[in-house]
Amino acid sequence: MLFSISLIFIIGMLLGYFCKKLKLPSLIGLLITGILLGPYVFNLIDSSILGISAELRKIALIIILTRAGLGLDLSGLKKIGRPAVLMCFVPATFELIGMLILAPGLLGLTRLEAAVLGAVLAAVSPAVVVPRMVKLMDEGYGAKEGIPQLILAGASVDDVYVIVLFTTFTGMMQGHGVSIISFVNIPVSIILGVVIGLAIGIILTVFFQKFHMRDTTKVLIILSVSFVLVSAEDSLKTPITFSSLIAIMFIGIGLQKKRENVAKRLSKKYEKLWVAAEVLLFVLVGAAINISYIGKVGVVAVLLIIGALVFRMLGVFLCLVGTNITKKERLFVMMAYTPKATVQAAIGGIPLALGFACGDTVLTVAVLAIVITAPIGAFAIDRTYKTLLSV
DSSP states (O other): OHHHHHHHHHHHHHHHHHHHHTTSOHHHHHHHHHHHHSTTTTOOSOHHHHHTHHHHHHHHHHHHHHHHHHHOOHHHHHHHOHHHHHTTTHHHHHHHHHHHHHHHHHHOOOHHHHHHHHHHHSOOOHHHHHHHHHHHHHHTTTTTTTHHHHHHHHHHHHHHHHHHHHHHHHHHHTTOOOOHHHHHHHHHHHHHHHHHHHHHHHHHHHHHHHSOOOHHHHHHHHHHHHHHHHHHHHHOOSSSOOOHHHHHHHHHHHHHHHOHHHHHHHHHHHHHHHHHHHHHHHHHHHHTOOGGGHHHHHHHHHHHHHHHHHHHHHHHHHHTTTSSOOHHHHHHHHHHTOOOOHHHHHHTTHHHHTTOTTHHHHHHHHHHHHHHHHHHHHHHHHHHHHHHSOO
């Protein structure tokens, strides 16, 4: 295991550095590292690490979402108002509709199979988007207009919405029928996540005021609480749940509102943690990519992904109609809302595991979506934000 970890960090950081030198996002180097070291190429990552890959990726997401909450300016988000709410579900819905229209003709899927595929692909990747929006807020690009805040909030809720839809559609394919309560759970889980996160953030603020401790200790306490929240959500078997990832982000927001100076210091600590977490996250996402699947659907799958993204970008555009956001800023938001990675890597193989006839196709298209959209989306954000957004 130790040898595998050393390879992940040494080769990952080396290829990430080379990509930066070539003016490409470092995550491309990390994804390539994962593909090369993963079980489908050289198989140099220990099976024990691959066995806990999902948990390690989730830890990395927890780190970046907490940091996002610690730095998120809600005042910028409030200025935008209605579009911030629409961004949480309209783009994903449009992409799902696009998949329902295109997939049966291009891949020969049934409407229900197309719905399952659409639910897998419709989530934007917080792992790609969130760290870049945090960087934009740090540098001040688009912050006055609330652009990074808009994308941050939308990307976090978007995933909850899509995962609930995926669970519903897979249940229908298994003959469970349509559950109304699962759709009711979408807004309820989001609201509960916000309330729980803010409450914990406020409680931790009071705790940190009464008991003086090092900032490193505070980070460990917040991380531990975050792990408990994720575990609690996973263990819940009730029809109504809460979104632990949203709760985790709002812990940071709660701390920031009560003790802004402490939040800034903790954000710096999380920034250092993210250096290691980013490498782990994207290398392990890359390790989940089976490149041999890609040749099976090839050009048709690429056309399907592009077509679905056109629908998604149309959804983003409609969300921003009637706002003061300029054409350049709208173009940036549309591009920034396209990357796929984490959710697709996490749930792309489930239909195949469940024995669905479309399982192989769903996994293949999910893998291809990661390979295409994660590096291109990251590259588009990194290369255009200084041009399209104002300081």
